[in-house]
Amino acid sequence: MKNSWNLPVLVPDTQVGGHEGVGTIVQMGDGSDMYGFGMGDRVGVKWLRETCGTCAYCLAGDDGLCAKQSASGLFQPGTFQQYVTAPARYLTPIPAKLSSEVAAPMLCAGMTSYAALRKSNAKPGNWMVVLGAGGGVGHLVTQLAAKAFGQRVIGIDQASKEKLVKESGAEVFLDVATQSGDVLAEVTRHSEGLGAHTVIVCAASNAAYSQGVGFLRPGGTLIGVGMPGGDPTPIATAMPSLIVQKQLKIVGSILGNRQDAIDVLELAARGVVTVHYEIRGLGSLTQTFEDLESGALTGRAVLDLCG
Ligand SMILES: [Zn+2]
Incomplete structure (x- = not known):
């Protein structure tokens, strides 16, 4: 992990990065069915893996300001892996007619863009x-x-x-x-x-x-x-x-809230916004970060972890 923003957190060297992931639910924990998801549903994991849901910022929809937020790929293993655990409360449903390749970048970049414009x-x-x-x-x-x-x-x-x-x-x-x-x-x-x-x-x-x-x-x-x-x-x-x-x-403007994620995915499903992307394998992860840094990457790279 490069931590180029000098975030004051201890990130283990072995941490798995990744915070815009789309996958299918293959196992559910006790009580998680109350959030409306079921086995086989396609869902998204965002940079904010979870927030407290009860502080003044969370209640106002300013999820990015929650002091108890947990970030995917920073505090918890992220989405650069085939199986990931995540709290059901904070997952985002993916619209049926939206491909996973387009949905994934919407979960951070898209949501962040939408929230900034809203403000x-x-x-x-x-x-x-x-x-x-x-x-x-x-x-x-x-x-x-x-x-x-x-x-x-x-x-x-x-x-x-x-x-x-x-x-x-x-x-x-x-x-x-x-x-x-x-x-x-x-x-x-x-x-x-x-x-x-x-x-x-x-x-x-x-x-x-x-x-x-x-x-x-x-x-x-x-x-x-x-x-x-x-x-x-x-x-x-x-x-x-x-x-x-x-x-x-x-x-x-930092990130967005769960409704912003739902709103931008709906716009993507309607074709109002889409993402310029190329699909790469997990093996090209380091190269992808180098391309990001040099400005060589136009749009987004989506890693296919199932291929
Ligand atoms: Zn909170």
């Missing part, structure tokens, strides 16, 4: 900049923003991701390698000369955060989703006077 309070027709729009989370945010939330999306990413970003519903694609002043001018030109109503930072990059603040129109909201690794770094452009004068909002 944006953006109205249909508003301008939204997505930084990292061609990444695993970014291409889902772009699709959901354009097709489920009615946003006019400006997608920013590496030039190689342009096709995916456009196919995902972005009206405008901007190459992240373009000089930053030129990118700002383009964002402003497209968004009525004012800037975007919402900026969603999906890239795990400090530079993306500091660039993103500049794209906001007065009263705009920046939503942080991507978590840069390495040493914690403040957002360089988030000056208090700017935030006050322009009434900017900087909002973090």
Whole structure:
């Protein structure tokens, strides 16, 4: 385990990773039938393996803030294995007409994207900049923003991701390698000369955060989703006077709740959102992480553990 976020937890070297898993129920513990599942049902295991269900955050649907949350692949063995145990209360049912390959990435990336958009309070027709729009989370945010939330999306990413970003519903694609002043001018030109109503930072990059603040129109909201690794770094452009004068909002969004997972799976089952994926075997796990790190992976890699 790399722990690139420097999480203050002790993870055993032998821990099994993985937190977006879909499988079929082959055994049930005592009392688990009260959650509506039965043998043979297809269900999903999310990053949040379980929460307490009783604290103020859980009751409000802010599951990611529960102090007693348990994470799949961190505190408990994750989904990179053929058989996994998980509390029935926190499993997510998979719609019958949705393939497991598409369902799996919805359980973290999709749910996270949906929850971030839900928190944006953006109205249909508003301008939204997505930084990292061609990444695993970014291409889902772009699709959901354009097709489920009615946003006019400006997608920013590496030039190689342009096709995916456009196919995902972005009206405008901007190459992240373009000089930053030129990118700002383009964002402003497209968004009525004012800037975007919402900026969603999906890239795990400090530079993306500091660039993103500049794209906001007065009263705009920046939503942080991507978590840069390495040493914690403040957002360089988030000056208090700017935030006050322009009434900017900087909002973090971590994961989503069980209803968000159900909602995004329903959108996926209806074809409103899908995932760009390639299927790989468990043997390519290390290579897959290397591809993620180098940016070589477009969309998501789904590991087939039954093949
Ligand atoms: Zn709780």
